Amino acid sequence: MNAVTLPLPSIPATSGIASFPRDQWYMAGFGSELSDKPVGRTFLNDKVVMFRTADGQVAALEDRCCHRTLPLSCGTLETTGLRCGYHGMLYAPDGQCLEIPGQDRVPAKARVRSYHLVEKNQLLWIWMPAQEGGAPTREAPDYPWHDHPDYKWGGGHYHYRAPWQLIHDNLMDLSHLGYVHLKTIGGNARLHMNAPMKVTAEGDTVKVVRHMPGSVPPPTYLAAWPFGAACDRWQEIEFHVSHLRIWTGAALPGTASLEDPQRHGFHMRGLHGITPETQETCHYFWSMSSNQHPDMPDTSQEVVDQTRFTFDEDRLVIEAQWENIRAFGPRAEWIDIHVDVGANRARRIVQRLSGQA
Amino acid sequence: MNAVTLPLPSIPATSGIASFPRDQWYMAGFGSELSDKPVGRTFLNDKVVMFRTADGQVAALEDRCCHRTLPLSCGTLETTGLRCGYHGMLYAPDGQCLEIPGQDRVPAKARVRSYHLVEKNQLLWIWMPAQEGGAPTREAPDYPWHDHPDYKWGGGHYHYRAPWQLIHDNLMDLSHLGYVHLKTIGGNARLHMNAPMKVTAEGDTVKVVRHMPGSVPPPTYLAAWPFGAACDRWQEIEFHVSHLRIWTGAALPGTASLEDPQRHGFHMRGLHGITPETQETCHYFWSMSSNQHPDMPDTSQEVVDQTRFTFDEDRLVIEAQWENIRAFGPRAEWIDIHVDVGANRARRIVQRLSGQA
Amino acid sequence: MNAVTLPLPSIPATSGIASFPRDQWYMAGFGSELSDKPVGRTFLNDKVVMFRTADGQVAALEDRCCHRTLPLSCGTLETTGLRCGYHGMLYAPDGQCLEIPGQDRVPAKARVRSYHLVEKNQLLWIWMPAQEGGAPTREAPDYPWHDHPDYKWGGGHYHYRAPWQLIHDNLMDLSHLGYVHLKTIGGNARLHMNAPMKVTAEGDTVKVVRHMPGSVPPPTYLAAWPFGAACDRWQEIEFHVSHLRIWTGAALPGTASLEDPQRHGFHMRGLHGITPETQETCHYFWSMSSNQHPDMPDTSQEVVDQTRFTFDEDRLVIEAQWENIRAFGPRAEWIDIHVDVGANRARRIVQRLSGQA
Known part of the structure; x- marks a missing residue:
């Protein structure tokens, strides 16, 4: 034979x-x-x-x-x-x-x-370290929201059968909400897709900002804050090579400048620590911190639970994506579309810091 | 280390x-x-x-x-x-x-x-297609028995952890019935082994025919047709590169010419669509169509169920065979025996059509 | 891509x-x-x-x-x-x-x-055989204890996802008892570690002997033999390339010479047949034979059950060890310590008999 x-x-x-x-x-x-x-x-x-x-x-x-x-x-x-x-x-x-x-x-x-x-x-x-035994050359990142009196938080840990950068891609563009998260926080795909997206890069960070004034508040927002028929929403994504900080939230319509970092309203601050395990697998540590309205019931645990549900959906998509990338191999070229700007900038930073520039 | x-x-x-x-x-x-x-x-x-x-x-x-x-x-x-x-x-x-x-x-x-x-x-x-985008050069095969008024059919889909040609081998020689299907349609191993087998090839098809006049009718046949102690059985296997058509059945003894395609009696027409998935796995789509005697209860569903049971047994054998072929690798030479004539002709057709002739 | x-x-x-x-x-x-x-x-x-x-x-x-x-x-x-x-x-x-x-x-x-x-x-x-068809050049080993009137035995079969030599290592040094078998026969780690260990090699066998007079008898010993507060324990391990014989036991304090092969007392004779399956997996066949005191209930089945429990613990350790060896690969050098003398001699015999000397 x-x-x-x-x-x-x-x-x-x-x-x-x-x-x-x-x-x-x-x-x-x-x-x-x-x-x-x-x-x-x-x-x-x-x-x-x-x-x-x-x-x-x-x-x-x-x-x-x-x-x-x-x-x-x-x-x-x-x-x-x-x-x-x-x-x-x-x-x-x-x-x-x-x-x-x-x-x-x-x-x-x-x-x-x-x-x-x-x-x-x-x-x-x-x-x-780059070399075994190499000492840190700077302080570990600060994440004050875990210890901030206005916020309560919870979190979790995923083990992903997919390379870490596919999670960066996912988080750097929230326009997938309307397709992946149909059952939870989606439903307004067009609104996300059509909202102007501002992408800026500085050093080793990339920032993607979407402001959506006059949005219909989703159920979680309504449960947590006394919104009426409308709210002014924001999504601010900050990419650092080892983690992302995603600050979303909404204020009563016309009551806060979405440019003001001290703006009031309902705030959800997500931390996304994505650490390569191997070339094909990674850890995804996350937490979600939210503030409470003084006159409303505390919904922070509900916010954490819904976040977990949403991230479960992302995992299904990203692991299916990687399995397919593996199967097609180099035959599957990628076409870029408008929403990839932030993700691609993040990829260039990773590439540069990996010494592959 | x-x-x-x-x-x-x-x-x-x-x-x-x-x-x-x-x-x-x-x-x-x-x-x-x-x-x-x-x-x-x-x-x-x-x-x-x-x-x-x-x-x-x-x-x-x-x-x-x-x-x-x-x-x-x-x-x-x-x-x-x-x-x-x-x-x-x-x-x-x-x-x-x-x-x-x-x-x-x-x-x-x-x-x-x-x-x-x-x-x-x-x-x-x-x-x-051989080339991406290549258009069909002929019509897809006809399979009229699914739409024939005399027949009722049912089918199924197996995913095999074995290469497709091992299923061809299995179907091109039904002499395994007496060893693999001891619990169902076997029991007459010698009869199958000793019945004269006629193998003919034409173009890209191979035909294996066994006629067994004077056989003892198996239980399914007795349930479906008013046979007595004996029947004249036939097995006609037709190999096409992408599928096999296996026509089995029996007539009352001496009442039909087994050479006459229009012969009466109890007919089971099996379709076996075997499509490679990868080098080591394949799809096996099958259907079984049978006719009904006007004076007997309809046994077509029973025939489909028994077929499925029988195919489950084949799968165990063929997957065990492939696992063993994998384990022995090139050490395990194959000895051919008399029943391999049809299967080996089919293999030569596959080889030629794959451009390996 | x-x-x-x-x-x-x-x-x-x-x-x-x-x-x-x-x-x-x-x-x-x-x-x-x-x-x-x-x-x-x-x-x-x-x-x-x-x-x-x-x-x-x-x-x-x-x-x-x-x-x-x-x-x-x-x-x-x-x-x-x-x-x-x-x-x-x-x-x-x-x-x-x-x-x-x-x-x-x-x-x-x-x-x-x-x-x-x-x-x-x-x-x-x-x-x-070294060559296909090669005939045995000597008799298969004798193991008389299975047929000895003073002993009753039971045994089992493990399939290990680890190479066979890791089990040799484990058995050639019982000082791991105090760390791996905390829940069963451990508890006296220091006693094992500090007892003098005599290692001798002869031909293709290695012998490791530990005598521990004045030990506290463990529960199984107390159940099987009328020990009081103390007993004189022994562990005699005999390595042969295809199996180990481990003879453990204890006598009433000061009543038997631990050098006398005919000494009385409570005897547990373990057979450990370790046969490579592949480079990375092996079979582990074992039996445990023990004698019974005429005035005590028969504890031979209890001894077999506890042995199985103990070997389950070893398997967890050894399979975790191999998985880790696989993961670290050549990066993980091994440091030898005092307890490795016997195991390393056994490894040299395996190496020599494998023609790698």
């Missing part, structure tokens, strides 16, 4: 396969996830274990014991560090092995790589 | 990997499958979306939006075409994009490939 | 990928598994079907019909051999085809490879 060798599959460049931007703070999770157990996650192809030490600090190491490669995330937390669940080697938060049970001497090379992990605004940020 | 690279798996040539016969009408499904939703399927490695237009016609396009490659089979049907479920681009049945929401101009290159799809005798046939 | 080709995955050398020791008897299962149906299993990448003939002998063939490669393990047993479940070819226990239904002549080349399989002490052992 003759045999034939199948060619290797080729991955479309949309996967951002060539490399990832390094020397960046990426979102690694939520502070609340680290309590009495270590948490293992892969970021930018690096397997990492995160844990909280006895004094409340957070730490991150390579997720392997240097003895026989058991994941340290299968181990247990002790006062001084993380103990491997196979032969009991104990690791300090800096990756040095402190103890090899039954052996007097601990060789200096008995250590694993450590990562800079910080907890800030109830978020975990990990520095993914 | 040293590392070793595993060799690429090699696919035995039995998969028909090298190429597929093109410029052929293949079965794509049943007309009844196309109603209010598009249907996505892969044929000969091409991902295709099929749908029915407002005027009742059927159409087939490449299953991707030319914008960002979402499968069009995730979209929705409208009066003038198929709308993508991501950003709402609308496609005509010929693959041209008719509308890009929010954009005035639709560029001419905003189009996807279309396929010739026809509905005939309640079947869908798709033309898979 | 540009495309990029992903590199082939590389398998760390810990998988023992390069080759396996051949000209060895490997465990293939338990005699009780062969009754009225053939059993298909893969050993050292060879797909094998095992069956019991009408006269009670056991036999093993390549698991494929030489006609169209259906696994013979899908077939049925007859008095003279194994009949294929597709077209009914009948094979003798030596691999020769005896009958092709409907065909007078059976060609000599209609045969499949046979293997030497023996049943001994209720175990099945298969000879995996």
Whole structure:
């Protein structure tokens, strides 16, 4: 019987396969996830274990014991560090092995790589250096809305079987609302598509702004704020290489300048931390913070729940999209349309920061 | 730690990997499958979306939006075409994009490939051209038994994790009945094996005929037709590259010439549309049409149900066979036996039509 | 859209990928598994079907019909051999085809490879020759404890998604008990780690001995034997390339010489037959034989059940370890510690017998 060798599959460049931007703070999770157990996650192809030490600090190491490669995330937390669940080697938060049970001497090379992990605004940020051991060259991002007295928030974590940039594309243009989110926040596809969109870029950020005065308020808005038949809506999307901040909301018609950052009204502030796991998969950490009208019932939990429902719909679309991109391979050229301006600028930033410019 | 690279798996040539016969009408499904939703399927490695237009016609396009490659089979049907479920681009049945929401101009290159799809005798046939855009050079096959007043029919669709030619092999020789279908229509292995088998080839078709006069009628036959202790049975298998027609049945002993195409008796006419999906998987669309004796209860549904049960058994065997072929690879040479004559002729036709002669 | 080709995955050398020791008897299962149906299993990448003939002998063939490669393990047993479940070819226990239904002549080349399989002490052992057709150069191993009047035994079969040598590593050093088996037989990690360990090698075997006089008896020991507050424990591990024999137990304090092979007390004799399936998977056949105190209830079934529970824990660890080794690839160097002496000697024997020395 003759045999034939199948060619290797080729991955479309949309996967951002060539490399990832390094020397960046990426979102690694939520502070609340680290309590009495270590948490293992892969970021930018690096397997990492995160844990909280006895004094409340957070730490991150390579997720392997240097003895026989058991994941340290299968181990247990002790006062001084993380103990491997196979032969009991104990690791300090800096990756040095402190103890090899039954052996007097601990060789200096008995250590694993450590990562800079910080907890800030109830978020975990990990520095993914260009060179192993490289120290952060700037502070992790601020996200004040989690700690702001006017806002309440909730969030979640998706594991995506799709490359991270497909989520950027999705978020950088909300015109898909009317087609993807028919069951929830859609219904006004034309309004979104036809509203003027302002795209500006500065440094490593891109901003996409749509103002839609005189809109019909969707149900969630009506439940949260005393709108009548109309409201002045805004969508302001800010792309940073490791996350997006999407500020949406509405004011009573004609009562606030949509140009004024201090404008009143109903505010929803979404954080979207998108961290590559591998070339073809990623983490999507999100939170939604909203304010409450003093005379209305608190709808913040409802806003979080509806956000989750909406993001579930996005996941179905984006994973189907990637599966199809994989299937068609290089045969499927992309035609750009008007709504792609912001997304394409974001892609150029990612490309430049990945050293592929 | 040293590392070793595993060799690429090699696919035995039995998969028909090298190429597929093109410029052929293949079965794509049943007309009844196309109603209010598009249907996505892969044929000969091409991902295709099929749908029915407002005027009742059927159409087939490449299953991707030319914008960002979402499968069009995730979209929705409208009066003038198929709308993508991501950003709402609308496609005509010929693959041209008719509308890009929010954009005035639709560029001419905003189009996807279309396929010739026809509905005939309640079947869908798709033309898979040798060159993209190639038009059919002949009519799709006729299958009059679906519309014949003497017959009632039912059918189904299997997705096989095995290459299409293994199903040809199976159907071109029914001597496996006595071993695979022990629980249903088997039981007379020797009779099948020893009945004279006549194999003839003409053009791109092969015919295998077994006549078994004086057989004991199996239970289904007894339920459908007033046979006594014996009947004169026939099996006539006709191979066409994209489908097989298997005509089995029986007449009262000595009452009909088994050479006469107009012979009376109990008739079961099986259609077997086998369409490659990929090198290692295929679609198997089948139907079974049977006639009814005027004085007997209608057993056509029972015949369809038993056929399905029997085909389930074949699937187990053929998928186990392919998994084993994959595992042994080129080590497992094939020994031919007497029953392979018809199957091997069919393989030579497939090979020639695939341009591998 | 540009495309990029992903590199082939590389398998760390810990998988023992390069080759396996051949000209060895490997465990293939338990005699009780062969009754009225053939059993298909893969050993050292060879797909094998095992069956019991009408006269009670056991036999093993390549698991494929030489006609169209259906696994013979899908077939049925007859008095003279194994009949294929597709077209009914009948094979003798030596691999020769005896009958092709409907065909007078059976060609000599209609045969499949046979293997030497023996049943001994209720175990099945298969000879995996260096050259196809190579005959055994020695007897299959003896395992008298299965047939010893003082012992009762039970066992099981695991399929591991990990290379066989990771199980050797695990068993050659029981110091992991205190970390992996916290819920069952662990709890005295320090005691194990600090007990003197004697490692000796002779020919193709390695022996690791730990004596722990004055130990606190664990619950199972207390249930099976009238220990008080203390007992003198032993662990004697004997590595052979295809299996390990682990003899653990305890005597009343100071009543038996732990050097005397005939010592009395509570004895647990574990057999661990580890047979490679592929480079990355293996079979793990095990049994546990224990003796009973004349004045105590019979705890042999309890001992087998607890052993199974403990081995379930090992499997979780070892499969997680291999998944991690796969993920890190050659980046993850191994640091040796004191407990690895025995395991590393065993690895050198495997390497030498695999012709990689």
